[in-house]
Amino acid sequence: MLTRQQSELDRLKEAFDLLGVNACHWCHKYYRRAEPGALFDAGGKLVCYACIPKWWPQCCAQLSAKEREDLEGKLVFWLKATHNAEIFKDSTKLPDSSLQELHLVAQCLECRGTGKSLGEDTCRFCTGRGTVWVIVSRKQA
Numbered sequence: 001m002l003t004r005q006q007s008e009l010d011r012l013k014e015a016f017d018l019l020g021v022n023a024c025h026w027c028h029k030y031y032r033r034a035e036p037g038a039l040f041d042a043g044g045k046l047v048c049y050a051c052i053p054k055w056w057p058q059c060c061a062q063l064s065a066k067e068r069e070d071l072e073g074k075l076v077f078w079l080k081a082t083h084n085a086e087i088f089k090d091s092t093k094l095p096d097s098s099l100q101e102l103h104l105v106a107q108c109l110e111c112r113g114t115g116k117s118l119g120e121d122t123c124r125f126c127t128g129r130g131t132v133w134v135i136v137s138r139k140q141a
């Protein structure tokens with residue numbers, strides 16, 4: 001009985017695959033793969049945009065520093081490319097929280113979180129904090 005259900009499930013998965021839809025690893029909702037910004041490929045696991053804020057902190061906790069750095073870079077790039085995410089280095093410049101659709105704190109990629117650029121100067125991309133804010137603003141209706 002169980003094997004039969006399993007094969008049914010496998011066939012369903014194949015069918016969804018043919019249709020170009022994939023399930024979010026986190027909430028298990030189905031999304032169209034081709035839709036830009038719908039699903040983030042976290043190294044073989046697909047996570048939908050809506051789940052990113054909940055999924056990312058938990059995912060981070062399971063990664064090594066190196067893995068986190070790689071995946072975070074990829075995530076920030078994806079958010080910029082598909083959701084017009086903006087990078088802020090100054091918290092006073094952030095849009096009002098009611099206007100923020102997504103809010104992440106990421107390691108500064110320019111100084112790799114050290115806050116210093118080569119030659120011991122303060123990193124100008126994060127003003128020495130080592131982290132930056134990644135914000136997706138709510139679409140204005």
Ligand SMILES: [Zn+2]
Pocket residue numbers: 024025026027028029047048049050051
């Ligand atoms: Zn999801």
Ligand SMILES: [Zn+2]
Pocket residue numbers: 108109110111112113114115116123124125126127128129130131
């Ligand atoms: Zn920096």
